[in-house]
Amino acid sequence: MSNLNHRIAMPTPGRPGGFGGGGPGRGAVPIIxxxxxxxxxxxxxxxxxxxxxxxxxxxxxxxxxxxxxxxxxxxxxxxxxxxxxxxxxxxxxxxxxxxxxxxxxxxxxxxxxxxxxxxxxxxxxxxxxxxxxxxxxxxxxxxxxxxxxxxxxxxxxxxxxxxxxxxxxxxxxxxxxxxxxxxxxxxxxxxxxxxxxxxxxxxxxxxxxxxxxxxxxxxxxxxxxxxxxxxxxxxxxxxxxxxxxxxxxxxxxxxxxxxxxxxxxxxxxxxxxxxxxxxxxxxxxxxxxxxxxxxxxxxxxxxxxxxxxxxxxxxxxxxxxxxxxxxxxxxxxxxxxxxxxxxxxxxxxxDMISEYSHEVKEELPRLGGEVAFRDVSFSYLSDRPILTGVTFTAKPGEKIALVGPTGAGKTTIINLLTRFYEVQEGSLLLDGRDIRELDKNALRRQLGIVLQDAHIFSGTIRDNIRFGRLDASNQEVEDAAKLANADGFIARLPHGYETQLSAEGSNLSHGQRQLLTIARAILADPAILILDEATSSVDTRTEMHIQKAMSLLMKGRTSFVIAHRLKTIRDADRILVIQEGRIVEQGDHEQLLALQGVYNELYNSQFKRAEL
Missing domain, CATH: 1.20.1560.10 (ABC transporter type 1, transmembrane domain)
Incomplete structure (x- = not known):
């Protein structure tokens, strides 16, 4: 097994705001x-x-x-x-x-x-x-x-x-x-x-x-x-x-x-x-x-x-x-x-202060999946608020979609949920507990993240999937790949699960890399799932395979989906429409269309064309 399994999972450094589309994140890191x-x-x-x-x-x-x-x-x-x-x-x-x-x-x-x-x-x-x-x-x-x-x-x-x-x-x-x-x-x-x-x-x-x-x-x-x-x-x-x-x-x-x-x-x-x-x-x-x-x-x-x-x-x-x-x-x-x-x-x-320096290590029982934002406000720069008074509750097992224009604050909500950034005003509760009271490692162990940019490490396909849970057996890795609809293309590779991947997985298509990251998330068995535009840059047929895998992955889990594709958003239990850092509308697809508001305008300008 390669040394991949000894690395610590983190998002690709250097991208603004932790994930793909958030604010610039220019907060100063304290230095001794x-x-x-x-x-x-x-x-x-x-x-x-x-x-x-x-x-x-x-x-x-x-x-x-x-x-x-x-x-x-x-x-x-x-x-x-x-x-x-x-x-x-x-x-x-x-x-x-x-x-x-x-x-x-x-x-x-x-x-x-x-x-x-x-x-x-x-x-x-x-x-x-x-x-x-x-x-x-x-x-x-x-x-x-x-x-x-x-x-x-x-x-x-x-x-x-x-x-x-x-x-x-x-x-x-x-x-x-x-x-x-x-x-x-x-x-x-x-x-x-x-x-x-x-x-x-x-x-x-x-x-x-x-x-x-x-x-x-x-x-x-x-x-x-x-x-x-x-x-x-x-x-x-x-x-x-x-x-x-x-x-x-x-x-x-x-x-x-x-x-x-x-x-x-x-x-x-x-x-x-x-x-x-x-x-x-x-x-x-x-x-x-x-x-x-x-x-x-x-x-x-x-x-x-x-x-x-x-x-x-x-x-x-x-x-x-x-x-x-x-x-x-x-x-x-x-x-x-x-x-x-x-x-x-x-x-x-x-000498920079570790983000774990003030953490109190604790064993966190499996989360039920209830997520509650209570009047949350946040800004990367003091004079540029990103979120203002955001309030909503996601019940266990719900699929919550976040939609809105670029820079509206969708990714920032995810950054706060993963504690890549801390809540500045208001509170964020998980199963009734303030998220700032939870051990970060224990919390992130129960979060599954599938990003638009599927990050692959150098190593074998098996190692890349096992990255989701390092103690997983070979059989568990292969079962996760089957559930993610990745087993088919893996079987066609010359060395199957032992195929060596180059840096960033350049010898695989984008859709294949995305299926591997979904298999990785399935293996991790998270209580809360985050999908950040996971199908935005693949073709329709590949999207069908990814959507099927994601549907299986989201089953029984609280899920947050940032996406612009109609199929991903339309079946959500609740859609939060975010504009200039505020939730301006929320409801399911039909309810929001009936409001004839911001979501209806987005639907007519973008989603309806996707159906044609």
Whole structure:
């Protein structure tokens, strides 16, 4: 069985208002802000610290690597003073073999250190990526209405990859640098205190230079990540809608849009790289000046017999080991800044309040199906009401049809019933209980939804149907398909229920995909059923099959139907005519025609033509 069964069912993100035709849903998602650099680094460290065994191993081998690197220059100086200058070549050979062994050991230790750190960083990032993906599934629909799919994908891929690269390279580098700087400084002080003071001139210059350049580069890296998210969003949007682009001959316009955003990304990237790239040359210049100064002072001291040649050579090597870690960290600063900017974007999502955060988990007995709206008002934007004083009651087992022009509020009623958005004024009761008191997961477990856009996941046909109830047996899946009139076309496929479906089910017709979603809903056995224009884009013959399956599905269940097709609405127990967010008429088909009102006008303008 594919990993499809481990996903969490949610409507396709990015569509306004949760379902197809509702309001834009621009309500703000509350965020707990923690966006400064120190907090971000501490949170990354919190994830890294979960890999304690690997980190301890890295620490041990980093210390060994640093010690080996510190011993090498000392042995080189001893070789000059005790073997080369006196001309003891046998001793020189022993020194050479010893130094060779030291550096070979250092190479082996460095390899093991890098190997373990790679595993630690990848495991850390894997946990971060999984937590982010899980967080996506906990956020309310309004979050997805205000963020493009490409932007969300960018946070889960590019931003986290930047964190991975930094952890892999910079953590060991930081630890190694601390040890190398400390160890080199101690040995340098033992060898020659005046030269040590000269070598330490690099520290304030390096800190001032790095701090100035880092302040400039940080904002550029953040802009770079933001533009990258926009670019990913455009690519995802254009590729998924390529047929529409070609149909309306908008290829050149889309290319120009891409060029504009790509140009902004290019400019932000150039600025970020140029500014951050100044760190390396600046540090190299400071190191070279410091090295030249030490060489000059050391040469003068050796000439006046204030120090041996071997000590001066060792000191020069230690001065390079003292300055090199600072330079290496500075050269990685662009990577570190990019990772911090990416991590901030990831943690912005992680800090958003889950729609389940205030839920009290409870077992909800099977709903009887009574739905009561009591003077419900709602708006996505404070100055644009969508529903105003909506009041009606759906009795258990009733089929309620919602009709009205686009934007009237039909989909918003469904969004409130599914708690994709919360009631703002008035109350919505299920079996007499306020819907806001019910656990969302328990509630949605008893709701079945069939949308106009039949969403199919990559995986087998069996997995797609089983999405309605993950613990269903193979026989239950096949029984649901038969009830949905889907078994016939499934049997004609080369591999039957094990047929692999491509992304969005593109190797099936729209009607076949719709039958699979109905089978999915049948398997879920919901108490309340929602049909959102489920037959609006199929041919008449396919509609007959879907209507038959839907009639079976709606039997004994409270059903809400948003549709414009006459056959779907005509047999409803009650039709609610919605206009500008208000219920202006309600009754069955014949009653509403007799009123000679809004419904009669809709019927004569649209439905009557459908019968001709």
């Amino acid at each position: 802000r923690a966006k400064h650099r120190g907090a971000t680094i501490r949170r990354i460290w919190g994830y890294l610290n979960r890999q304690r065994a690997g980190l301890v191993t890295v620490y041990v081998f980093t210390i060994l690597n640093a010690l080996v690197s510190l011993i090498g220059p000392y042995m080189l100086g001893k070789a000059i003073d005790t073997a080369i200058i006196p001309g003891d070549y046998s001793l020189l050979i022993r020194f050479c073999l010893l130094i060779l062994g030291i550096y070979l050991l250092g190479s082996a230790v460095a390899w093991i250190q890098a190997y373990v750190m790679t595993a630690v960083s990848q495991n850390t990032v894997n946990e971060l990526r999984c937590d982010l993906f899980a967080k996506y599934h906990q956020l309310p629909i309004q979050f997805f209405d205000t963020h493009s799919n490409g932007e969300l994908m960018s946070r889960a891929t590019n931003d986290i990859d930047n964190v991975a690269n930094t952890l892999n390279q910079s953590v060991t580098q930081l630890l190694n640098s601390i040890i190398m700087i400390s160890g080199s400084l101690v040995i340098m002080m033992v060898l020659n205190i005046p030269l040590t003071l000269v070598a330490m001139l690099i520290i304030p210059l390096a800190l001032i230079s790095s701090r100035k350049i880092a302040g400039l580069s940080r904002n550029y890296f953040k802009k770079q990540q933001q533009h990258l998210g926009e670019l990913n969003g455009l690519v995802e949007e254009t590729v998924s809608g390529l047929k529409v682009v070609k149909q309306y001959r908008r290829e050149e316009a889309e290319v120009q849009r891409f060029r504009k955003i790509s140009g902004e990304l290019n400019r932000a990237g150039i600025r970020a790289q140029i500014v951050s790239g100044l760190v390396g040359p600046a540090m190299n210049m400071i190191n070279n000046l410091d090295f030249a100064l030490i060489a000059g002072v050391g040469g003068w001291m050796a000439y006046h017999s204030l120090g041996t040649v071997g000590v001066i050579v060792s000191f020069l090597n230690y001065s390079k080991q003292f300055g090199r870690p600072i330079s290496e960290l500075a050269n990685q600063y662009n990577l570190i800044q990019s990772a911090i900017a990416g991590a901030e974007r990831v943690f912005e999502v992680m």
